[in-house]
Amino acid sequence: MALAIAGAGAKVCVASRGPQGFDETREALHSLTDNLFEVASLDATDEERVGQFFTDVKAQFGSVDILVNSQGIVRLGPSETFSLDDWQDVMDVNLKSVFLCCKHGVAPMLENGWGRIINVSSVRGFQGRSEDSAYAPSKGAVNQLTRSLAIEWGARGVTVNALAPVFTKTAISEDFLKDEHKKQWVLGRIPLGRLGQLSDVMGPVIFLASEASCFVNGHVLLVDGGWVAA
Numbered sequence: 001m002a003l004a005i006a007g008a009g010a011k012v013c014v015a016s017r018g019p020q021g022f023d024e025t026r027e028a029l030h031s032l033t034d035n036l037f038e039v040a041s042l043d044a045t046d047e048e049r050v051g052q053f054f055t056d057v058k059a060q061f062g063s064v065d066i067l068v069n070s071q072g073i074v075r076l077g078p079s080e081t082f083s084l085d086d087w088q089d090v091m092d093v094n095l096k097s098v099f100l101c102c103k104h105g106v107a108p109m110l111e112n113g114w115g116r117i118i119n120v121s122s123v124r125g126f127q128g129r130s131e132d133s134a135y136a137p138s139k140g141a142v143n144q145l146t147r148s149l150a151i152e153w154g155a156r157g158v159t160v161n162a163l164a165p166v167f168t169k170t171a172i173s174e175d176f177l178k179d180e181h182k183k184q185w186v187l188g189r190i191p192l193g194r195l196g197q198l199s200d201v202m203g204p205v206i207f208l209a210s211e212a213s214c215f216v217n218g219h220v221l222l223v224d225g226g227w228v229a230a
Contacts, residue, residue: 001068004202005209006033010066013057015042017071036061044071044097047104054104063112066209067105069098070120074172079133087134094138095145102149106158115158116209119146123166123224139164143220150218159217161208166224168196191226 006012006029014025014037022039029037038060042053058064073093075086098119109115124132125139143162150160167173167186177183177195187193204223207213222228 001070001201001205003028003032004206005066005068006035006037008206008210009035010209011036011061013038013040013061015040015044015053017041017043044101045092047100050097050100051104054101054107058108064105064108065112065114066116066118067101067109068118068120068205068209069101071097072120072122072172074135076131076135078131082131082133090134090138094135095141098142099145102145102160106149106153109158110153110156113157115153116213117149117153117158117160118205118208119160119162121146121162121164121220123164123222123227125162125164125220126222126228146220147218154217159208159213161213161216161218162220163201163204163208164220164222164224165201166190166196166222166227168198168200170198189227189230190224191230194225196223196225 002012002014002025012029012035014029016022016039019041026039029039038057040053043049054064071093073090075082075090077083077086102117102119106115106117109117119142121142122135122139124136125143128136143164146160146162153160167177169177177186186195201223204221208216208221
């Protein structure tokens with residue numbers, strides 16, 4: 001998504017909690033654009049650091065116009081024995097961090113009277129699943145947070161929408177999809193007959209970040225190959 005938005009002409013700052021992928025992201029952005037870009041370390045569950053991060057981004061880039069919240073972790077297990085620590089970790093990363101980034105990232109947007117916030121949800125925000133008492137509820141909450149913020153900030157020029165992908169080939173789904181039985185179950189549920197690819201979210205994120213979506217607000221856009229429809 002960072003590459004897609006940079007390719008469309010935006011200056012981009014990519015933030016992540018750890019160093020994994022930093023060099024690859026920096027090299028990919030460098031090969032794609034001459035525009036200003038930065039790769040930064042950020043624990044998005046820490047409000048003080050989130051606030052400072054957006055202050056720094058505004059100082060370096062001049063403004064904050066588009067925010068994409070793509071953070072997420074998964075923990076699964078029988079609910080009757082599910083660890084409260086694991087449950088809280090999922091809520092902190094999948095929901096608390098999204099709220100904090102929206103809270104602090106929106107300030108310069110409201111000052112300018114224009115902004116785009118895109119939260120990454122999941123088909124699990126629409127559906128439950130056995131042994132999923134944390135991830136699915138966290139994504140359902142992201143959907144509701146998206147709608148609530150859209151109502152609050154829409155009249156002030158900031159739209160808030162979400163993307164809800166199905167199983168996509170990323171590190172977060174890698175272990176699950178290594179199980180051939182589970183993989184075939186997933187493929188059997190997707191009418192298009194394939195897994196999601198990272199490229200599948202590039203068009204939707206550009207759409208929601210641009211003037212093409214100027215009258216789209218509070219919407220959760222499924223990028224699921226028809227999973228929920230089926």
